[in-house]
Amino acid sequence: MTSAAPRPVALVGGRVICPASGIDRIANVYLDDRKVAGIGDAEPPSQAQVIDASGLVVAPGIVDACVFRAHAAAAQSGGITRVVLMPDQSPPLDEPALVAYAERLGKPGLWVNPLAAATRGLEGRELAEIGLAREAGAVGVATGRAAIGDARVMHRLLAYARAFGLVVVSHAEDAALTAGAVATEGETATRLGLAAAPAFAEALAIARDCRLAEATGAALHMRQVTTAEGLAALRAAQARGVNVTAGVTPAHLFLNDLSVSGFRSFARLSPPLRDERDRLATLEGVRDGSIAILCSGHDPQSQDDKRQPFAEARAGMAGAETLLALGLGLVRDGVIDLPRLIAMLTLNPARRFGLVAGTLQLAAPADVVVFDDAAPWRIEGRAFQGPGNTPFDGMPTAGRVRMTIKGGEVVWRV
Amino acid sequence: MVRAPSHPALADGAHPFPHDHLLGIAPLKPWEIAFLLDEAEQWAELNRAGAAQRSAKHDGRLAGLTQINAFFENSTRTLLSFEIAGKRLGADVVNLGVSGSSVKKGETLLDTATTLNAMRPDVIVIRHGASGAVQLISEKVDCPVLNAGDGRHEHPTQALLDALTIRRRKGRIAGLKVAICGDILHSRVARSNFLLLAGQGAEVRAVAPPTLLPADVEALGVTAFTDMDAGLKDADVVMMLRLQTERMEGAYVPSTREYFRFYGLTEARLGRAAGDVLVMHPGPMNRGVEIDGAIADDIARSAVTEQVEMGVAVRMACLDVLTRRRRGVAGWADAGGLQWV
Numbered sequence: 001m002t003s004a005a006p007r008p009v010a011l012v013g014g015r016v017i018c019p020a021s022g023i024d025r026i027a028n029v030y031l032d033d034r035k036v037a038g039i040g041d042a043e044p045p046s047q048a049q050v051i052d053a054s055g056l057v058v059a060p061g062i063v064d065a066c067v068f069r070a071h072a073a074a075a076q077s078g079g080i081t082r083v084v085l086m087p088d089q090s091p092p093l094d095e096p097a098l099v100a101y102a103e104r105l106g107k108p109g110l111w112v113n114p115l116a117a118a119t120r121g122l123e124g125r126e127l128a129e130i131g132l133a134r135e136a137g138a139v140g141v142a143t144g145r146a147a148i149g150d151a152r153v154m155h156r157l158l159a160y161a162r163a164f165g166l167v168v169v170s171h172a173e174d175a176a177l178t179a180g181a182v183a184t185e186g187e188t189a190t191r192l193g194l195a196a197a198p199a200f201a202e203a204l205a206i207a208r209d210c211r212l213a214e215a216t217g218a219a220l221h222m223r224q225v226t227t228a229e230g231l232a233a234l235r236a237a238q239a240r241g242v243n244v245t246a247g248v249t250p251a252h253l254f255l256n257d258l259s260v261s262g263f264r265s266f267a268r269l270s271p272p273l274r275d276e277r278d279r280l281a282t283l284e285g286v287r288d289g290s291i292a293i294l295c296s297g298h299d300p301q302s303q304d305d306k307r308q309p310f311a312e313a314r315a316g317m318a319g320a321e322t323l324l325a326l327g328l329g330l331v332r333d334g335v336i337d338l339p340r341l342i343a344m345l346t347l348n349p350a351r352r353f354g355l356v357a358g359t360l361q362l363a364a365p366a367d368v369v370v371f372d373d374a375a376p377w378r379i380e381g382r383a384f385q386g387p388g389n390t391p392f393d394g395m396p397t398a399g400r401v402r403m404t405i406k407g408g409e410v411v412w413r414v
Numbered sequence: 415m416v417r418a419p420s421h422p423a424l425a426d427g428a429h430p431f432p433h434d435h436l437l438g439i440a441p442l443k444p445w446e447i448a449f450l451l452d453e454a455e456q457w458a459e460l461n462r463a464g465a466a467q468r469s470a471k472h473d474g475r476l477a478g479l480t481q482i483n484a485f486f487e488n489s490t491r492t493l494l495s496f497e498i499a500g501k502r503l504g505a506d507v508v509n510l511g512v513s514g515s516s517v518k519k520g521e522t523l524l525d526t527a528t529t530l531n532a533m534r535p536d537v538i539v540i541r542h543g544a545s546g547a548v549q550l551i552s553e554k555v556d557c558p559v560l561n562a563g564d565g566r567h568e569h570p571t572q573a574l575l576d577a578l579t580i581r582r583r584k585g586r587i588a589g590l591k592v593a594i595c596g597d598i599l600h601s602r603v604a605r606s607n608f609l610l611l612a613g614q615g616a617e618v619r620a621v622a623p624p625t626l627l628p629a630d631v632e633a634l635g636v637t638a639f640t641d642m643d644a645g646l647k648d649a650d651v652v653m654m655l656r657l658q659t660e661r662m663e664g665a666y667v668p669s670t671r672e673y674f675r676f677y678g679l680t681e682a683r684l685g686r687a688a689g690d691v692l693v694m695h696p697g698p699m700n701r702g703v704e705i706d707g708a709i710a711d712d713i714a715r716s717a718v719t720e721q722v723e724m725g726v727a728v729r730m731a732c733l734d735v736l737t738r739r740r741r742g743v744a745g746w747a748d749a750g751g752l753q754w755v
Contacts, residue, residue: 190631
C-alpha cells in the first residue's frame with residue numbers, strides 16, 4: 001500500500017448525486033488526502049488533477065452487499081469500491097484469524113468488509129465465535145448459501161448477535177423444502193425434469209426469521225427476497241417494527257425461470273430464478289422500498305463448474321461488472337429514479353453494515369464512481385475481468401463506468 | 415413396400431426430420447413423430463418376418479458405421495434393444511457401461527464426451543442420470559446423438575415405441591383416452607409420452623398420488639388425477655410406470671401395500687376402463703406393487719412384450735434416420751435450405 005497521499009483530483013462538471021447529503025446537481029467534486037474535500041461550483045485548486053466529468057454522473061463508490069468473491073478488477077470495472085464478503089470461502093470464515101485475513105484481501109484497490117460465519121463450518125449447528133470475529137473486523141454474520149434449518153439454532157444466533165450489535169444476514173429458503181432442489185417448482189422445471197422446490201419456501205424462511213428477529217430484537221438482513229409471498233412476509237414484519245432489511249440482485253429483477261430452458265446452467269442461481277409473477281412482484285418490492293439494497297451477488301464459477309448437467313453445475317453468476325448497468329435498467333423502466341438507485345447501491349448497504357462509506361459528504365473516504373448512464377454496450381462474459389459466466393451474456397444494455405476512484409486513487413478508467 | 419405417409423404435412427413435402435440429434439420429443443413436430451413411426455413399421459415387419467421364416471433379420475445400410483452406446487446409468491433392456499437395433503442395420507456397435515467408464519474416476523462429462531468423439535463414432539446413444547446431460551454431450555460431439563434417457567427429463571425412443579405399439583393395436587392415437595399412472599414426478603417415460611401422445615391428439619391423463627405428481631403437469635397437455643378409479647374411467651390405454659423401491663417406505667408413499675391398494679392396477683380397477691383396454695408398462699415391472707401379475711401376463715390386454723418388440727423397430731428407424739445425412743442419402747445430405755437443429 002502506498003503511504004503518500006495521491007495527487008488531489010477534481011471531477012468537474014458532472015451530475016453529482018449523493019443521497020446522504022441530498023445532493024443531485026451539476027457540481028465539481030474535489031478529492032484530497034484520500035477524502036472528499038469539497039463539493040461545489042468553485043474552480044478546482046491549481047495542484048489538482050482536473051478530470052472533465054461533464055455529461056457523466058458522479059456518485060459515491062458502490063458498496064456491494066453481499067458478494068461471494070472479492071475480485072478487485074471485476075469490482076473496480078463495475079464501479080464497486082467496497083464489498084461485504086460472504087463467509088462462504090474456502091475455508092469458511094468461522095475463525096477470527098480468517099476474518100482478519102479476508103479483511104485485508106483487496107486493499108488498497110478494493111476494501112473488503114467480511115461477514116463472519118454464523119455457525120462453525122457454516123453447517124448450521126453450532127454458533128461460531130462471532131464476538132471474536134467482530135473484533136477481527138467482521139461487519140456482520142451470515143448463514144451462508146443456505147438458511148439455518150434448525151429454528152432453535154437461528155433463535156440463539158439472533159439473540160447472541162444482537163448483544164454484539166452484529167447484523168445477521170440470512171438466506172431466505174426453507175432448508176428442508178429446498179433440499180436437493182435446483183429450480184423453482186413450476187412448468188419449466190417440470191418440462192426439464194429438474195428437482196424443484198415451491199416458491200413459498202422463501203416465505204416460510206422469511207416469516208420464521210422475522211419472528212425470531214422480533215423476539216430477540218436482532219438486526220436481520222434477508223440477502224435476497226425474490227417472491228411475492230416472501231415480500232408479503234417481509235412487509236408484514238417491517239410494518240410491525242421488526243428490524244429487517246432485504247436485498248436483491250438484478251438477475252431476479254430482469255430474468256424469470258424461462259431462462260433455464262435448454263438447461264442453461266449459467267442461469268442456475270441460488271435462490272433459483274422465479275416465475276414471471278414473482279419477478280414482477282420483486283420489481284414492486286424495489287419500487288415501494290421494501291427491498292432497499294441492490295447487490296451483485298457476485299459468485300462467478302469456473303467453466304468446469306458451469307459446463308455440467310444443470311443439476312450438477314454450481315449455482316452462481318458473475319455480477320460485479322453488470323450491477324450498475326442493470327441497475328440503471330430500473331431507472332430507464334421507471335421503477336425508481338437515479339438517486340434512489342444510487343442509494344440502493346451505496347448509502348443503504350453502508351448504513352446497514354455500519355460502514356463509513358457510500359457518501360460524498362465532507363471528509364468521507366474519497367471513493368467515487370463516474371459513469372455514463374446512457375452509453376450502450378453489449379454484455380459479453382468473455383470481456384469480463386474475472387470468470388464471465390453471466391445469464392445476461394449477449395444482452396444489450398446501457399450505462400458504463402468511466403472511472404472508479406478508491407481512496408483518492410484512480411483504480412479503473414476507460 | 416411403400417406406405418402412404420400418415421401425416422398430411424409429409425404428403426405436402428415437409429422435410430420429415432431436419433434434426434441432427436434425437437434429444438427428446440419436445441423439439442419434434444407432430445409429422446416428424448409420425449414419420450419416425452411410419453419408418454419403424456418396415457423394421458417391425460422385417461424383425462417379425464425374419465423370426466417367422468428363420469431368415470436373416472438384417473439390413474446392411476449402417477455397414478461400416480460405428481455406433482457407441484454410452485450408458486452412464488444401469489440399463490439392461492434399453493441397452494440390449496439399441497445394440498440389437500444397431501447390429502440388425504449392420505453397424506459396428508460398441509457398448510460403454512458405467513463400470514467401464516472413466517466417469518467413476520472423476521472425469522468430467524465433457525471430457526468423456528470429447529474422448530468418445532475422438533473415437534470418430536457415427537452415432538452415439540447416451541443414457542445419463544442427470545436431466546440435460548445428453549444435450550450437453552450433443553453440443554460437444556460431431557455426430558448424431560440419441561437420447562436413451564436423461565434423468566427425469568426425456569426418454570424419446572420409449573415414447574416412440576409406446577406410440578407405435580398403440581398405433582398398431584388401436585389403429586390410431588388421436589382421440590384415444592390414455593391414462594399414465596404411477597411415479598410421474600421422477601419419470602422421463604411419462605414426460606416424453608405426455609408430449610408425444612398429447613401432440614398426436616390423444617386425451618392424456620396423469621394419474622398419481624399427489625406426492626408423485628409434478629407441479630403444473632397440465633402444462634404438458636394432460637389432465638391430472640389423484641384418484642386412480644376416476645383416472646381409469648373409460649381409458650383405452652393404461653400405461654403403468656415403475657415405482658422405484660427407494661421411493662416407497664415413507665419418502666413419497668407410506669408403503670408398498672398402501673400404494674398397491676390405491677394405485678396398483680388390479681382386475682377390479684381395470685374394469686373401469688374401456689372393454690378393449692390396452693395395458694402397457696415400460697418395464698421392468700414390480701408385480702404386486704404397481705401391477706397385478708395376472709394382468710401383465712394376459713396377452714389379450716397386455717402389450718408389454720410387444721412394447722419390447724417395437725422398441726427394436728423404433729430404434730432401428732431412429733438410427734437409420736439420424737445417420738442419413740452423413741450417409742449421403744438423397745434428400746438428406748443437402749439440407750435444402752432448411753435449418754437443421
